[in-house]
Amino acid sequence: MAYAYLFKYIIIGDTGVGKSCLLLQFTDKRFQPVHDLTIGVEFGARMITIDGKQIKLQIWDTAGQESFRSITRSYYRGAAGALLVYDITRRDTFNHLTTWLEDARQHSNSNMVIMLIGNKSDLESRREVKKEEGEAFAREHGLIFMETSAKTASNVEEAFINTAKEIYEKIQEGVFDINNEANGIKIGPQHPTTNSTLSSSQGGQQAGGGCC
Amino acid sequence: MSDSRVSQRPEEDAVPADAASSPDVSTDVAPTRKARRRPEVQTMAPEKEEGSKREEEGSKVVTRLKLTTVSTEAQSGWGYWGSWGKSLLSTATATVATVGQGLGQVMERAESTLGIPSPTELSAQMEEEEKQRGEKTSVSKSDTDSSLGGAMGMLSSLSSVVQSTGKTVISGGLDALEFIGKKTMDVIAEGDPGFRKTKGLMNRNATLSQVLREAKEREELQTEETESADSDRKLVAHYGVLFDEFQGLSHLEALEILSRESESKVKSVLTTLSGDQLQQLKRELQTIKEPFSLVEFDEEEVDEDKGGDGAGCEEELTRVLDGLGVPAAADHLITVRACKDASAQISHMTSEHVDRGEEEVEEEQEEEIHAAAIRTLAELTARSIQLFHKLAEKILSSSCEADAAVLSRLTLVLCKQVSLLSKKFTSCLTSAGTNDRGDVLNPMITNVFLEASNSASYIQDAFVLLLPVLEVSHIQRRSSEQQGTEPIQSEEPLNRETDVGLK
Numbered sequence: 001m002a003y004a005y006l007f008k009y010i011i012i013g014d015t016g017v018g019k020s021c022l023l024l025q026f027t028d029k030r031f032q033p034v035h036d037l038t039i040g041v042e043f044g045a046r047m048i049t050i051d052g053k054q055i056k057l058q059i060w061d062t063a064g065q066e067s068f069r070s071i072t073r074s075y076y077r078g079a080a081g082a083l084l085v086y087d088i089t090r091r092d093t094f095n096h097l098t099t100w101l102e103d104a105r106q107h108s109n110s111n112m113v114i115m116l117i118g119n120k121s122d123l124e125s126r127r128e129v130k131k132e133e134g135e136a137f138a139r140e141h142g143l144i145f146m147e148t149s150a151k152t153a154s155n156v157e158e159a160f161i162n163t164a165k166e167i168y169e170k171i172q173e174g175v176f177d178i179n180n181e182a183n184g185i186k187i188g189p190q191h192p193t194t195n196s197t198l199s200s201s202q203g204g205q206q207a208g209g210g211c212c
Numbered sequence: 213m214s215d216s217r218v219s220q221r222p223e224e225d226a227v228p229a230d231a232a233s234s235p236d237v238s239t240d241v242a243p244t245r246k247a248r249r250r251p252e253v254q255t256m257a258p259e260k261e262e263g264s265k266r267e268e269e270g271s272k273v274v275t276r277l278k279l280t281t282v283s284t285e286a287q288s289g290w291g292y293w294g295s296w297g298k299s300l301l302s303t304a305t306a307t308v309a310t311v312g313q314g315l316g317q318v319m320e321r322a323e324s325t326l327g328i329p330s331p332t333e334l335s336a337q338m339e340e341e342e343k344q345r346g347e348k349t350s351v352s353k354s355d356t357d358s359s360l361g362g363a364m365g366m367l368s369s370l371s372s373v374v375q376s377t378g379k380t381v382i383s384g385g386l387d388a389l390e391f392i393g394k395k396t397m398d399v400i401a402e403g404d405p406g407f408r409k410t411k412g413l414m415n416r417n418a419t420l421s422q423v424l425r426e427a428k429e430r431e432e433l434q435t436e437e438t439e440s441a442d443s444d445r446k447l448v449a450h451y452g453v454l455f456d457e458f459q460g461l462s463h464l465e466a467l468e469i470l471s472r473e474s475e476s477k478v479k480s481v482l483t484t485l486s487g488d489q490l491q492q493l494k495r496e497l498q499t500i501k502e503p504f505s506l507v508e509f510d511e512e513e514v515d516e517d518k519g520g521d522g523a524g525c526e527e528e529l530t531r532v533l534d535g536l537g538v539p540a541a542a543d544h545l546i547t548v549r550a551c552k553d554a555s556a557q558i559s560h561m562t563s564e565h566v567d568r569g570e571e572e573v574e575e576e577q578e579e580e581i582h583a584a585a586i587r588t589l590a591e592l593t594a595r596s597i598q599l600f601h602k603l604a605e606k607i608l609s610s611s612c613e614a615d616a617a618v619l620s621r622l623t624l625v626l627c628k629q630v631s632l633l634s635k636k637f638t639s640c641l642t643s644a645g646t647n648d649r650g651d652v653l654n655p656m657i658t659n660v661f662l663e664a665s666n667s668a669s670y671i672q673d674a675f676v677l678l679l680p681v682l683e684v685s686h687i688q689r690r691s692s693e694q695q696g697t698e699p700i701q702s703e704e705p706l707n708r709e710t711d712v713g714l715k
Contacts, residue, residue: 040605
C-alpha cells in the first residue's frame with residue numbers, strides 16, 4: 001500500500017490511437033475494443049516495483065480530441081513522465097507528433113521523461129509507419145521508443161515501467177528535485193516516530209472523570 | 213478566550229431565544245477551511261487523559277451557546293453526560309447560532325422522549341452526589357451505563373433533529389464539541405460572519421486536494437502501524453484511502469487546476485478593461501457569483517423527502533442533471549448509480565440484520581456497516597467531484613452554458629444525499645448494536661457523521677471551484693457574441709493561450 005515514490009504520468013496523442021486502451025491494459029490487464037471518447041482527462045493508478053522500491057504510478061489519460069486540447073494542456077504540468085502515442089496504422093497520427101511534442105515541452109517541466117509509443121503493433125498488415133521511422137523520430141528528439149499493442153498487451157508493461165525506470169535514474173542522478181511537486185514526483189508518506197496515543201486511548205471509555 | 217467572546221456579545225447570554233430567531237446567521241454555511249481539518253483516527257476513541265480538558269472546552273461551548281439550562285453547573289453535568297454525549301451533536305460548518313439551535317432542540321427532545329432529567333436537575337443531582345462523596349469527580353458506573361442505553365435508542369431521532377435544524381450538520385460529542393468550539397471561536401474571532409462566504413472563494417492557502425492527500429497518507433500509515441503493532445484493533449474503513457481509490461483526489465486536483473487557470477484568465481481579462489466596460493462585466497460576473505453564496509441546506513427539502521428513504525434521490529439527481537443543459541454522459545450515470553447502490557446496500561443490510569442478530573455477530577456486523585457507510589460516503593463524494601470536474605471540462609471545451617443556479621441546486625441534492633445516507637447508516641448501526649456497547653458503537657457513529665459532514669463540505673468546495681470556470685465561459689460567450697459587431701479588448705487575451713500563472 002505504501003510507496004516510496006509517486007510518479008505522475010500523462011498519456012497524450014491523437015484521438016483514437018489507443019491511449020485509454022493502453023491505460024486499461026496496464027491497470028486492469030484487459031482490452032476493450034470499443035471505448036468511449038475520453039472527455040478531458042481520466043485517471044488510472046498502479047503500483048510497480050523498481051530496484052526493490054514500490055512506486056505508484058498516477059496516470060492522467062488525456063482526451064485526444066482537438067476541442068479538449070487547451071484543457072488537457074493544463075494537465076501537463078506536474079507530470080514526471082509522458083507517453084506520446086501514435087497509431088502505426090495511421091500515418092497522420094505520426095505526422096502530428098511534432099506538434100504534440102512541442103506542446104508537451106512547452107507546458108511541462110523540462111526534465112519530463114517522454115516515451116514515444118507506436119501502438120497497434122498487432123495490426124501488422126495495416127501498418128503505415130515503419131518501426132524505423134518511429135525509432136528515428138525518437139532518436140532525433142531524445143525520446144525513448146517502443147511499439148506496443150494494447151490488444152495483445154505486448155510491450156505495454158514495459159512501456160510504463162521503462163519510463164518509470166528512466167525517471168528513477170534521473171532521481172538517482174539528482175536531475176529531478178523530488179521535493180518540488182511540480183516535477184510530478186512525490187515521496188511516499190513518511191513514518192512518524194511516535195504513535196502512542198492509539199493504544200493508550202483504548203482504556204479511556206469512561207470519559208466522565210475529573211472535571212475542574 | 214471564552215471570556216472575551218462572551219463580552220463581545222453579551223446580549224445573547226441574556227436572551228437565548230435570540231440565537232434561534234436570527235435567520236441570517238443561521239443560514240450561513242459557506243464552507244470554511246477549518247471544516248476540513250480531518251480527525252486523526254485515534255481521536256475517535258475516548259481518551260481519559262484528555263477528558264477533563266474536553267469537558268472544560270465542552271462546557272465553554274455550551275456556555276457560549278447560551279443554553280441557559282446548562283450554565284455554570286454544567287461542568288459537573290457534563291461529567292455525567294460525557295459518555296453518551298459523544299454521539300449527539302455537532303456540525304462542521306454550521307454557525308454558532310445553528311449549533312445553539314440544534315443543541316437546544318436536541319436537549320429538549322432528549323428530555324421529552326426519554327425522561328432524562330433536565331441538565332439543571334442533573335447538575336443539581338450531581339452536586340448532591342458530590343457533596344455526599346466529598347469530591348467532584350467520578351461518575352458511578354451504573355449511571356453511565358443507564359444513560360448510555362438511553363442514548364442509543366434516541367440517536368436516530370436526535371440526528372434527524374440536528375440535521376433538520378442545522379445544515380451540514382452532523383454528530384460528534386465531546387470531540388466534536390471541542391472541534392466546534394475551536395472552530396466557532398475562530399469564526400467569532402474574525403468578527404465578520406459575512407466574510408466567511410467570500411473567504412472560501414478568495415483565500416486559499418492550502419488546496420482541498422492537498423488536505424485530503426495528507427489525510428489519506430496519514431491513514432495509510434496508520435493502517436500499516438495498526439496492522440503490524442496492534443492486530444486486535446483493525447480499524448477498518450479509511451475515508452481518505454477509499455476516496456483516492458475512487459479517483460476522487462485526482463478529479464479534485466484536476467478541477468483545482470482548471471479553476472486556478474480560469475481564475476487567472478478572468479483576472480487578466482478584467483485588467484484589460486476599464487470604465488463602463490469593466491463595470492458592466494463586473495456586474496455580469498456578480499450575477500454568476502450570486503448562486504454560489506447561497507449554497508445551503510434547505511431544511512424543508514430534507515423534510516419533504518418522503519420520510520427520508522432516499523428513494524427519490526436518483527430521480528431528483530437525474531432531473532437536476534437534465535436541467536443543466538450540458539450533454540448527459542457516463543459520469544452523470546455514474547453519480548446516479550453511486551446513489552442507487554448505496555440505497556440498495558442499506559436496505560440489504562437492514563434486512564440482513566433481521567435475519568441474523570445473535571450477539572456474537574453483532575460486533576462484526578457493526579464493523580461491516582461502518583465500513584460500508586464510510587465506503588459509500590467516500591464513493592459518493594468522489595463521484596460528485598468527478599461530476600463537477602467533468603462539467604468544468606465540458607463547459608470549458610464546448611463553451612456550453614451551465615446555469616450557476618442549477619449547479620447550486622445540484623450541490624444541494626448531493627449534500628442532501630450525503631446527509632440522508634449518513635442518517636440511514638447510523639440508524640442501521642444503532643439497530644445492529646442493541647447491546648449496551650456504546651464504547652464500540654459511539655465512535656463508529658461519530659465517525660460516520662463526521663465523514664458525512666466532511667463529504668458535504670468537500671462537495672460544496674468543489675462546487676465553489678466551478679465559479680471561475682463559469683466566469684471564463686461567460687466571458688468567452690460574451691466576446692464571441694460581440695465579435696460580429698465590434699472587436700472588443702477582452703477578445704485578445706482569451707483567444708491566445710493564456711498561460712498566466714502557468715510558469
